[in-house]
Every structure is written in C-alpha cells, then in structure tokens.
Amino acid sequence: xxxxxxxxxxxxxxxxxxxxxxxxxxxxxxxxxxxxxxxxxxxxxxxxxxxxxxxxxxxxxxxxxxxxxxxxxxxxxxxxxxxxxxxxxxxxx
Numbered sequence: 001x002x003x004x005x006x007x008x009x010x011x012x013x014x015x016x017x018x019x020x021x022x023x024x025x026x027x028x029x030x031x032x033x034x035x036x037x038x039x040x041x042x043x044x045x046x047x048x049x050x051x052x053x054x055x056x057x058x059x060x061x062x063x064x065x066x067x068x069x070x071x072x073x074x075x076x077x078x079x080x081x082x083x084x085x086x087x088x089x090x091x092x093x
Contacts, residue, residue, distance in 0.1 A: 011073075011076055012069075014033065014037050015033075015069055015072050017033075018030075018032060018033040023068065023069060024064075024066035024067060024068050025066060025067040025068075025072065026065075026066060027052065027053075027056050027065075030052075030055075030056060030059075030067055031052055038079065041079050041082075041083055042079055055075075059071045059072070059074055059075055061074075
C-alpha cells in the first residue's frame, strides 16, 4: 500500500480501537482517542470540559450523542487542514 493508503488504514484502526464493535464514540472515548492518538495536534485536558463539550456538539451532526465514523472524519479533516497551514508556513514537511 502507498503511504497515503497506510495513513487511511491507521485512521480507521484508531477509530475502531476506541469505538469498539459499536462503531461510535461516546464523549469519554473521543477524549481518550484525542489524548492518546492526536496529542501533538490537539489537547483536551481534564479541566477543559467546555472545549470537549463544544467539539463534541460540533461533530455530532445527527444529535445522537455519539460520534460515528463520518463525523469523526470531519475532526480528522479539520485538524489536518489546520496542521497543513502550520507545516506550509514552517516549511517543515
């Protein structure tokens, strides 16, 4: 597989690692995923509940109080886009 395809598989595996067989993330699972897998790009601290609450609400497009894979991909796209700008500005890629 290409580097990009490997990256896509990594994203899918990370999602399922935290969502399990139900394929949806509760707020605590999303927080754990962010803190363990994306901690260099995004940080959600214990005392920063408002940020997590707002992020969760923004991602939960269907209002079912869980983040499904398409909603999760929105987070990946937003963070990747923001990081892209940083890397381009720093010429660090």
